[in-house]
Amino acid sequence: MNRLFLPYNLTILKTNIILSIFLTALSSVILLAIPTSHTPVFVIIRSFVIWIMTGGFLLSVFYFEITRKNEYYFYYNLGLSKLKLILVTYTLHVIVILPLLFILNYV
Numbered sequence: 001m002n003r004l005f006l007p008y009n010l011t012i013l014k015t016n017i018i019l020s021i022f023l024t025a026l027s028s029v030i031l032l033a034i035p036t037s038h039t040p041v042f043v044i045i046r047s048f049v050i051w052i053m054t055g056g057f058l059l060s061v062f063y064f065e066i067t068r069k070n071e072y073y074f075y076y077n078l079g080l081s082k083l084k085l086i087l088v089t090y091t092l093h094v095i096v097i098l099p100l101l102f103i104l105n106y107v
Contacts, residue, residue, distance in 0.1 A: 012064060
């Protein structure tokens with residue numbers, strides 16, 4: 001059953017990483033202008049983690065909805081609803097990003 005989610009998850013993850021890098025570059029210009037006690041590397045990594053968990057994921061799902069809307073029929077025929085696909089994909093993203101959050105807090 002897990003292999004059914006893999007193509008969708010990989011497509012969303014690739015798009016999410018690309019969009020999150022772009023959004024981090026845009027937002028880091030603003031965030032680095034604000035004086036803070038953290039190092040610039042910490043600010044950039046924290047911004048990337050926030051974008052990959054929120055805006056990047058939502059924009060990736062929206063992009064998939066716009067460009068590959070017909071592929072949902074494939075998953076629906078396999079017994080997977082759109083909501084289940086999105087929830088499982090977000091859960092897998094959380095599992096991948098949580099170690100990065102812990103490392104970021106203790107480094």
